[in-house]
Amino acid sequence: MSNEHTMDITVQCFASAREILARRSFQMTVAEGTTIGMLEKEIRSMSSQLAELPFMLALNMSYPSRETVVREGDEVAIIPPVSGG
Amino acid sequence: MISVHITSEKIDGWRGEFPGDPSEGSEVIFTGLVRDKENGRRIAALVYEHYEGMAQKELEKLARGAVDRFAIASLCCRHRIGTIPVGEAAIVVIMRSSHRKEGFAAMSWFMDELKKVVPIWKVGSIEAEE
Numbered sequence: 001m002s003n004e005h006t007m008d009i010t011v012q013c014f015a016s017a018r019e020i021l022a023r024r025s026f027q028m029t030v031a032e033g034t035t036i037g038m039l040e041k042e043i044r045s046m047s048s049q050l051a052e053l054p055f056m057l058a059l060n061m062s063y064p065s066r067e068t069v070v071r072e073g074d075e076v077a078i079i080p081p082v083s084g085g
Numbered sequence: 086m087i088s089v090h091i092t093s094e095k096i097d098g099w100r101g102e103f104p105g106d107p108s109e110g111s112e113v114i115f116t117g118l119v120r121d122k123e124n125g126r127r128i129a130a131l132v133y134e135h136y137e138g139m140a141q142k143e144l145e146k147l148a149r150g151a152v153d154r155f156a157i158a159s160l161c162c163r164h165r166i167g168t169i170p171v172g173e174a175a176i177v178v179i180m181r182s183s184h185r186k187e188g189f190a191a192m193s194w195f196m197d198e199l200k201k202v203v204p205i206w207k208v209g210s211i212e213a214e215e
Contacts, residue, residue: 014136015206061139063202077136077204084133084140084164084205085117085176085196 005032007072011043017078020049030070037066043078055080086159087152089144091135091205093167097174101161109158109181113188115196117176119169127213133166133175136204140164143203147195155191157182162195164205171213 012025030039036057044051058077059068070076088101097116119131148160159181169175178195182188 012136014204015134015208058136058139058204061136061142077139079136079204080206082200082202082204083207084135084203085199 006030007032007070009070009072009074009076012075012077014077014079016053016080017050017055020047020053028076034070035066036064036068036070036076039070039076040066050078053080086161087145087148088161089141089148090162091141091144091164091166093165095173096163096165096177099163099174099177101179103159103161103179103181106158106181108183111182111185111188113180113182113185113192115176115178115192116174117196118174119171121171121213123207123210126210128171128210129213130168130170130211131175131207132168132209132211134206134208135164135166140204144199147198147203150198151180151191151195154194155182155187157187157191160191160195164203166205168211 006029009028009030010025011028013021013023018024036059040057056063056079058079060075121127144162148162151157152160157180162178164176180188180191
């Protein structure tokens with residue numbers, strides 16, 4: 001639910017983050033002006049395992065700076081250490 | 086020329102389709118294969134997943150980075166996802182350049198960076214039968 005002070009975003013979970021949270025994605029309501037750095041803290045507070053996981057956050061399929069502000073409808077993804085190749 | 090593709094199809098033996106250029110004297114090919122051991126246990130296959138859309142985007146960005154930094158004339162990459170049996174390729178990268186030196190350097194850089202930023206994960210393995 002959105003009002004003038006909050007906004008809804010979607011969070012995608014991959015690999016170990018998906019196992020920890022036991023879901024592929026979820027909706028999150030955050031305050032206007034929330035930055036990626038603030039969002040990371042909020043996500044880490046959801047689980048003690050997540051608090052220790054060295055993940056990065058992606059925003060709309062790119063790696064943002066910690067100061068980037070999220071917007072209504074954005075897609076954020078929890079990116080645990082990658083292991084391709 | 087840059088060609089990057091993520092697929093669930095088998096990529097072993099893939100050679101790319103390059104328009105030839107007589108100025109390119111070097112072709113470096115790297116094939117990453119699934120090993121028979123993972124965390125000390127014998128396995129039959131590895132399972133890879135990716136963040137659809139972003140993995141392709143990041144691979145393309147890396148490919149452009151390699152081409153710009155190392156004077157690579159053409160780069161083709163195929164990364165396989167899904168269940169990949171032991172001995173089969175998870176990735177094939179082909180780079181052409183004037184000389185071998187830039188080809189080796191670019192390949193090493195590309196693979197190192199890929200393992201830092203491209204959202205592809207080994208998410209499980211299938212144990213080998215005893």
